[in-house]
Amino acid sequence: MKSKKFLYLFMVVTVLIIGLIGYFGYRTLSQESTLNEYQTQQLAKTRVAQTQDFILQQLGQKQIRFSAILAYLKLDPLSLNTLIAQDSDIEALFVLEQNKLVFPDAYNPLNQKESRFIELITPIIQDPAILIAKQHQSDDKQPDFGWYVMQEQQQLVLIYWHKLNNQIIGFKLSYVKLLSDIISSIDFNYEPDSLVISDNGQVLYQSLTRAYDKTKQPTYNQALPFPLHAWKIDYYASNNSNYSLYYFTLGLLAIAILAVGIIALSLYREFNRATRLASQQVSFVSQVSHELKTPLTNITLYAEMLKEMEQEEDSQNTHYLEVIISESRRLSRLIQNVLTFTKSPKINLQPVDINQLLVQIHTIFTPVFEAKGIHLALTVEGHLNTHSDIDRITQIISNLLSNAEKYAAEGKKVQLSACQDDKNIYIRVRDYGKGLSDKELKHIFQPFYRVKSEITEGVTGTGIGLTIALQLAQSLSGTLMAENCDSGLEFTLCIPRS
16 A cells, blocks of 8 residues: 555656656746747847848938039030930939929920830929928928939839929939849848848849748848838748757757656666565564564463472572573563564553553563663652553553663663653653764664664664554554653653543
8 A cells, every 4th residue: 555655656756847847848948939039030130220221321322423423414415315325323314494394305306215204203393392292301491302202114213303503403213223233232141041122022132042932921021211111121030940949958858857757767666676675574574573472482481380480499590580581571572573563453442550550561671671780760750540552552661671771771770750741641761871863863763774883783673663662652642752861862652641
């Protein structure tokens, strides 16, 4: 039964340990995953911002270049047409004077490209104020340059305009040239991550040579500010690092759980082995003790008969017979200890006169103690009676006195005393030996535990006497305690008065 209880307890403890390892492993994995996700998000934001700055820088260079061209630009048709033909950044150009279009000259023959351009900027010609409406304005000054965005056949059209006195000059930026400059100049290697630049969903650039998965959600994305607000940068982080983290953590968890399982199984097998060994020891001692009991009883019986015969003759042999009888009885008690340890006899409750019982025990043990030069004193306060098992009380006290005789003989004195209060009777056995250390005192009631010191050297014993005494005291609803005194050790048996 105890083995099953231990097995259940062992399984519960093992499951709890494995559960705790799994829980803390899961918490660690979650925290690492969250930290990794946060770091990935921050990295994505940084790289998207880096790419955005690069694109705006390219557009800013175009703006600076157009402003520089205005410084030396001649507004005659020939010069303007030459500039358009030679400058790859300029796809077309218009000049408004007094809010009227002076270039291209709509009153002269126009080619197809010029006609489409005039048709495109017609809203600007009709209301040049729309150029300013898209710009950031302050209370004291209106902007005199900036970008204007239009759409032509679902393609972005960027017009950089600049106001000079009563003239407004607008450059239509070559969208193809802008893309070409950005793509040829961009030099960011984010592998295994990827970055995609798109215009209204149309992919303009991607950092990976392989096609990206359009169904996959980007790790981070951001739209560019005006005038490239139709552009969006999507950043796709690789999940390899997450998988590596998961696999690594799961591997550690598996190893930890496996190690705990192996250790727990080893401990359980070792415990079972020790339990079987102890059981075999107890069984063996029980069988041997049982075999010794019958011949020892015969020896005691015949020794008592011889003693009666010798007493009639008043012979010196009477003393030797008393020793034989005393030792036989002590050996009987030792055997009874072993048998009691391996069996659980029924409790025989009856009225017990503690005073009379202690006198009998004192009489029995006095010759043995005197043989070793030990004075056994008896003190009883008042007349003590209870309702208990007299044999069990006798055995408890006999075990305590036997221990005192064997291990505290150098104290030359052992005190057996008894007293009572309103609820309990206290029977104490106090020796004046060397006592025990606090560490040893905690283990003396454990089965087969023997103190290893010069006190126990050469003294035989099974190590179960105090265990039996404690079990008997508990079976009587009492307690048995041991404590060190100034000199020696004192055991206190506490049993209820009724």
